[in-house]
Amino acid sequence: MTWDHELAAWRAPASSHAALRARLADESVRVSDEIRTIALAGAVSPPALRWYQREALDAWTEAGHRGVVALPTGSGKTIVAIAAIAKLGVAALCLVPTRVLLDQWARALAATWPHPIGRLGDGDHAVAPITIATYASAIAWAPRIGDRFGLVVVDEAHHVGGWCPSEVLEMLVAPARLGLTATPPDSLDALARHVGPVVAAMTVGELVGDGLAELDVVTLPIALSPAERKRYRRDRGTFAEAYRAYQRTSRGAGWRAFVTASARSRGGREALAAWRASREVIAYPAGKRAALRELLARHAGERTIVFTADNATAYAIARELLVMPITHEIGRGEREAMLARFRSGEAPVLVSSQVLDEGFDVPDADVAIVVGGTASARRHVQRIGRVLRPRAGKRARVYELVVEASAEIAQVEQRREGLMPAVAP
Amino acid sequence: MTAAATEVDRPRAGRELRLLDASDTPWIAAIVDELVRGAGERWGSVQAEIERLEVASPPRIASIVQALRRLCGGRARNAAAARRARALVLGAPALDRDARRARIACAASALGVGVEAVEQMLWSDLAHERPVVLPERRPDACVLAALANERTIQRALRRAHDVTIRVWGDPRHVLHAAAARGLIAAVARDGDATTLDISGPLAMLHQTAVYGRALAGLVPYIAACDEFELALRCDFGRGEIALRVPPTALLPPGASRVRWRLVDRLAAGLGKAGLVVDRDPPPLVAGAQLAIPDLAFERAGARIHVEVIGFWTEPYLATKLARYRAAGALVVLCLDGARMHADDTPPPRVPIVLFTRSIAVDALLAVADDALRGPPG
Numbered sequence: 001m002t003w004d005h006e007l008a009a010w011r012a013p014a015s016s017h018a019a020l021r022a023r024l025a026d027e028s029v030r031v032s033d034e035i036r037t038i039a040l041a042g043a044v045s046p047p048a049l050r051w052y053q054r055e056a057l058d059a060w061t062e063a064g065h066r067g068v069v070a071l072p073t074g075s076g077k078t079i080v081a082i083a084a085i086a087k088l089g090v091a092a093l094c095l096v097p098t099r100v101l102l103d104q105w106a107r108a109l110a111a112t113w114p115h116p117i118g119r120l121g122d123g124d125h126a127v128a129p130i131t132i133a134t135y136a137s138a139i140a141w142a143p144r145i146g147d148r149f150g151l152v153v154v155d156e157a158h159h160v161g162g163w164c165p166s167e168v169l170e171m172l173v174a175p176a177r178l179g180l181t182a183t184p185p186d187s188l189d190a191l192a193r194h195v196g197p198v199v200a201a202m203t204v205g206e207l208v209g210d211g212l213a214e215l216d217v218v219t220l221p222i223a224l225s226p227a228e229r230k231r232y233r234r235d236r237g238t239f240a241e242a243y244r245a246y247q248r249t250s251r252g253a254g255w256r257a258f259v260t261a262s263a264r265s266r267g268g269r270e271a272l273a274a275w276r277a278s279r280e281v282i283a284y285p286a287g288k289r290a291a292l293r294e295l296l297a298r299h300a301g302e303r304t305i306v307f308t309a310d311n312a313t314a315y316a317i318a319r320e321l322l323v324m325p326i327t328h329e330i331g332r333g334e335r336e337a338m339l340a341r342f343r344s345g346e347a348p349v350l351v352s353s354q355v356l357d358e359g360f361d362v363p364d365a366d367v368a369i370v371v372g373g374t375a376s377a378r379r380h381v382q383r384i385g386r387v388l389r390p391r392a393g394k395r396a397r398v399y400e401l402v403v404e405a406s407a408e409i410a411q412v413e414q415r416r417e418g419l420m421p422a423v424a425p
Numbered sequence: 426m427t428a429a430a431t432e433v434d435r436p437r438a439g440r441e442l443r444l445l446d447a448s449d450t451p452w453i454a455a456i457v458d459e460l461v462r463g464a465g466e467r468w469g470s471v472q473a474e475i476e477r478l479e480v481a482s483p484p485r486i487a488s489i490v491q492a493l494r495r496l497c498g499g500r501a502r503n504a505a506a507a508r509r510a511r512a513l514v515l516g517a518p519a520l521d522r523d524a525r526r527a528r529i530a531c532a533a534s535a536l537g538v539g540v541e542a543v544e545q546m547l548w549s550d551l552a553h554e555r556p557v558v559l560p561e562r563r564p565d566a567c568v569l570a571a572l573a574n575e576r577t578i579q580r581a582l583r584r585a586h587d588v589t590i591r592v593w594g595d596p597r598h599v600l601h602a603a604a605a606r607g608l609i610a611a612v613a614r615d616g617d618a619t620t621l622d623i624s625g626p627l628a629m630l631h632q633t634a635v636y637g638r639a640l641a642g643l644v645p646y647i648a649a650c651d652e653f654e655l656a657l658r659c660d661f662g663r664g665e666i667a668l669r670v671p672p673t674a675l676l677p678p679g680a681s682r683v684r685w686r687l688v689d690r691l692a693a694g695l696g697k698a699g700l701v702v703d704r705d706p707p708p709l710v711a712g713a714q715l716a717i718p719d720l721a722f723e724r725a726g727a728r729i730h731v732e733v734i735g736f737w738t739e740p741y742l743a744t745k746l747a748r749y750r751a752a753g754a755l756v757v758l759c760l761d762g763a764r765m766h767a768d769d770t771p772p773p774r775v776p777i778v779l780f781t782r783s784i785a786v787d788a789l790l791a792v793a794d795d796a797l798r799g800p801p802g
Contacts, residue, residue, distance in 0.1 A: 263483065273477070296518045312469060315554050319547070321518040322528055324511075329551050334508050340516075347516040 011093065014146045015194065018175035036175055037090050037150035038129050044086035044113045049213050053080050056200035060084065060178060067199030068157055068179035068191055073385020075202070075211045076105040078108050081153045084178050086112075091149030095138050097156050097163055105132045105155070130389060135164040142171035151176040154195055154365070158183055158378070159243040161190025169194035182385060183378035204384060212388040214395040219412065222287035222403045232406065235278035242271030282403040283372050284313045291401050292317070296349060296368055299397070302366040303342060306351040307383050309372030314353045323349040354379075364389040370400045372408075373415065380415035439656065439667025442581060444574040444674050445485070450566035452480035456489050460557060468494070469553030485573075492572035496564050497557065503549035510536065510546040571677045577649070579641035580671055583624030585661040588640065591618045594651030597705070600717045602646040602667040606639035607735010607761060611744070612708070612715040619715070625657065636736060647681025669676050687783065688719045688733060691759075694786040695722050706730065711751035718756065729793045730756040733784075739772055747773060757792050759784050 001020075004011045012020060017035060024031050049057065056069040057080055065088065070078045085092045094109075096102050101123040109117050109130055118131030120141050127145055152172050154160060157179030160169065169177075179195040187199065208215045224232060246258050253261075262268025296304065308314045311327050318325040324347055325340045341347040350365075368387045373380065387396040402408045445453075456475050463471030466607040473491055476715055480486065487792040494500075519525035526540075535544045548554035593642060596619035603610045609624040626637035647653050655670035692702045706721040709730070720729035730749065734742070737760065760771055762781040771777050776796040780787050 015436050177752075266479075269479065292517075293520050297520055300517075312553065315548065316550070318515065321520065322515055322525060323518050324515045331508075334511070337512070341516070 004152045013170040014173045015170045017173040017174070035147045038148060039172070040085075040089050040091060040113075040129050040133055042114055043089070044082060044130075046082040046086045049083055050076065052200075052202055052207060054085070054209050056080050056202075057083050057087070058201040061087070063199045064195060065151070065178075066175035066196030067177075068184065068195055068197065070184045070198055070201040072183050072202065072204045072207060072212060072388060073182045073382055073392075074213075074388040075207055076104065077155070077182070081155075081178060081180060082109065082112050084153070084176075085130065085151060088151050088176055090176070091148055092131075092151040092153060093138075093149040093174065094130075094132045094153040094155065095164060095168070096132060097135055097159055099134060101155060102132050135159070135168065138168045139165060142168045146171040147173050149174045151178065153177075153346055156180045157181045157191060157195055158185040162192055164397065166190055166194050176327075183381050200402075204381060204388065208388070211390065213390045215384075215388065215398065216395065217384075217398045217400070219400045219402055220291055222291060222401050224281070224287060224403060224406075225417070228281055228285045232278055232281045234406070235274040235281065237242060238274035239271050239278060240265060242274075261382055265270055274326065278407070279309070282406050282408055283309050284316055285403065288371055288401045289320070289405070292369060292371060295367075295399055299367045301348060303345065303364065303384055304349045304367040304369060305365045305370045305383075306349065306371055307373060308351065308353045309374065313352050313372060314351045321349070323347070325352055326350050326352040364391065366394065366396060368396075368398045370398065372401075373411065375411040375414040377415045377417045439658075439669055440670045442670050442674075444577060444670070445488075445570035446675055447570075449481070449485075449570055453457065453489055453566040454567050456478050456493070457566065457569070460493055461563065461644065463561065464557050464559050465619075465756045466557055467553065468555055468557055472553070488573035488576060489569055491576060492569045493564060494552070495572055496560055496569070498560075499555055499558060499645050500550050500552065503541060503555065507548065509549040514543065514547060556666055562701055567675065568677070571675045574674055575644055575676055576701075577643050578655070578674070578676075581657060581668055582640045582644070582660050583626060583637035584659045584661050585637075586659060586665065587625050587639065588621075588623045588655070588657045588663070590621045590623065590643075591615060591654040592621075592647065592650040593618050593653070594649070595706075596621075597717075598683050599643070599646045599650060600708075601685060602643055602680075603676065604717065604719060604733060604735075605683055605685045605687075606642055608636075608639055608643070609736050609738070609741055612717055613713050614710070614715055625659065632654050640760050645677070645680040646683070647679070648676040649681040685762070686709065686721070688731075691731070691786070691789070692720050694784075694788075698786055698790070700724060709749065709752035709754050711748040714748050714751075715753055716745070716748045716754070716756070718754075724790070724793055725797055728799055729796070730754050731759060732756060733759045733761070734759050740774060742775065742777075755793075755796050757787070757789055757796060 001010045001012045003007070003009075009301045014268050019027070021031065021033060022026070042348040051077055052071070056071065060080075062066050065084075069077065069080055071080070071113050081094065096105055096107055102119060106117050106119060109132070115130075116126070118126045118128030119133075120127065120131060121134030126195060127141075127148070131145075131149075133141060149172060152169070152174040154164060154177070157164075158181045160166065160179065177195045179191060179425055184198050184201065186192065189200075202211075204212065204215070242262070243258065244263065246253070250257065261273065262272050292306065306314075306317060306323070308317065311329075314327060317323065324342070326335060326338065330338070338347065338350070342350055348377075365387045368383060370380075370383065384398055387398060400412060402412050448778075455478060459475050459478060460471060463474060475490060476483070476486060477485075481489075510532060513535055514528055516528075519528050529540050529543050533540045536543065538544075538546070545556060549556070570596075590599065599621065600610075601613060603621060603623065611622045613620045613622075623640065626634070626640060647655065652672050654672055656667070657669075658665055658667050660666070690703075692704050695702045701723045703721040706718045709716040709718065716730075716732070718732050721728055721730045732745070734745070742758065745758065746756070757774075757776045757778060758777045759780055762779050771779065776792050778784060778792050780788075
């Protein structure tokens with residue numbers, strides 16, 4: 001609480017309304033409170049919950065309707081949120097990162113509540129007792145509508161404090177808060193402060209074969225050709241020598257500091273160029289080319305997503321095999337048409353570097369082929385989640401193409417930490 | 426509507442924005458040589474070769490590459506054809522050479538072009554994938570420097586809290602361009618110059634990207650003035666800095682004609698209603714400040730001014746009305762509904778017409794008649 005000299009009054013963030021009111025009641029202070037969150041007219045009818053969804057909802061209820069539910073992509077996090085709205089029966093604001101998710105949530109909620117759903121974002125400015133807002137629109141709208149909702153749901157809650165600014169959550173009075181994520185962040189401070197602690201968490205391994213499809217993860221070692229190996233050794237060697245020298249003189253400095261320092265000298269720039277060249281060699285060498293063709297032939301007709309480390313490789317594959325790339329450069333209309341053809345099976349293969357990782361409504365796929373990626377466990381879990389939506393008799397397959405004796409080995413080990421050992425090869 | 430400054434603090438004279446000049450043309454020419462060598466190759470690989478030249482700092486090289494892309498064009502021109510080709514060609518994976526060839530041949534026949542043309546069309550709208558197609562004439566180093574400078578200034582404007590533009594010569598095209606973009610601007614006479622104080626996108630609390638784009642769009646009009654000075658306070662994420670653009674900045678030829686269809690249509694509508702319309706009324710002087718109406722017309726023996734307002738705040742509207750009152754002129758303000766938020770309400774009892782897309786002549790005349798009658802009582 002801070003004293004505002006202009007207003008001659010105490011001020012507090014809207015988010016502390018409930019706690020403040022409780023404290024004043026404890027102290028038997030009489031208050032006049034003009035904030036009345038709206039009760040929902042008509043019941044929300046959520047679909048039947050699976051056991052882990054019910055457990056997550058119960059844990060959230062026990063935690064005083066505040067907390068984060070961490071469930072893998074494809075396991076039905078939205079259904080938990082709908083059940084929470086139904087349980088509380090109060091006006092709810094759902095915050096989502098992208099316009100695509102805005103549409104996806106609107107469809108899911110419209111199927112369970114007979115009244116118009118409010119939408120803030122993508123050109124829409126309609127507020128209703130159940131409203132979905134993109135993070136960006138919520139920044140503008142929170143000061144005006146922050147007193148209307150009793151529950152706030154934050155989708156992809158690992159972005160709280162970053163993409164979803166903490167100020168948005170401070171401007172909402174909603175005492176009930178539910179965060180949804182597939183990948184809780186390493187630092188939980190902002191999330192715990194504005195949404196609550198992680199109250200329920202399930203990994204891919206725990207739900208495989210139950211809430212998620214059965215899964216096989218296969219790692220295929222890829223050998224470089226002698227010429228590729230020679231180039232890789234040379235470029236990686238140049239980079240590693242410069243990096244080691246930098247580490248000796250600047251202990252504890254991170255990658256970003258190295259890049260900044262390198263840009264200032266010719267030697268540093270050469271080291272960075274060598275690092276980029278070494279990555280190019282392993283991004284899509286002849287061995288990965290052959291393996292990809294073989295896998296696509298083996299799974300002909302099955303819906304397959306090919307993940308690459310960068311857009312250049314995604315386009316190289318698209319150019320070579322005449323399959324559809326999904327990148328930020330492909331416009332919305334064309335992308336939707338492509339996804340419709342993917343859904344119908346007419347064009348069963350998509351190739352993408354990052355766009356399909358998160359915040360994108362991708363139809364159910366059966367096979368994921370990771371041609372290249374990063375060390376990020378979060379990204380890997382999101383990618384794998386694309387093939388995990390359950391279906392009767394489905395057995396999802398994930399193939400990782402990894403160049404032998406290369407930097408990719410360490411990346412694969414690191415990113416697998418996001419999964420249970422049960423799904424590791 | 427969120428609060429944005431109406432009377433902004435003038436940016437203090439800051440450091441000069443680093444722009445390219447004639448001394449940069451040798452290294453720019455080296456980049457052009459590399460581009461010419463790479464004609465027909467993928468932009469991505471040509472750009473990598475250009476970066477390897479290391480003829481200037483990476484941001485400077487990037488600014489010239491961007492200017493080259495703009496000069497060579499292709500993205501928008503090829504977009505429709507590329508989408509059509511992709512819809513026909515991309516599908517199930519073509520796992521061998523024959524299957525691939527057959528798919529391309531089939532698309533070529535459907536499009537009525539050759540096989541090679543289809544291969545080129547497929548990616549011809551993607552920044553790094555499309556082939557480099559040189560313009561008819563070799564790109565001139567000075568032109569590229571000017572284009573890069575224009576972009577550098579526009580980038581700074583997108584990150585501005587406030588901007589002061591001082592122009593010499595006829596300022597009307599700059600003022601109309603600012604109005605047509607809905608910018609929040611205060612105009613004043615300053616000796617033989619005209620000064621515009623404009624709220625920057627960082628002074629707004631929403632629609633900052635849209636507003637920033639609108640502000641950046643003003644640069645070609647400023648460049649068309651006899652002389653100009655530009656001072657801005659901006660924030661690139663490392664704290665606020667004051668910058669200025671020198672009058673000698675190398676910029677592309679400016680645009681001195683503002684085509685504003687909205688006001689043209691309104692003028693035509695008023696003309697059809699039998700009114701005498703002045704499409705280019707002179708600025709009105711209110712002390713040291715100026716009011717810039719977009720058109721004026723005669724009604725019942727009185728002269729009514731019309732000004733179209735894009736982004737606004739309540740204090741901004743109040744200042745605007747006070748300025749017309751001080752100039753002894755009648756005005757009707759037209760507020761663009763598309764630039765408002767649903768919860769914004771214009772202040773009551775002021776001569777305002779709300780519009781979306783076009784201004785209704787009847788509504789405008791009704792408000793004008795109210796204004797002519799004066800306040801009730």
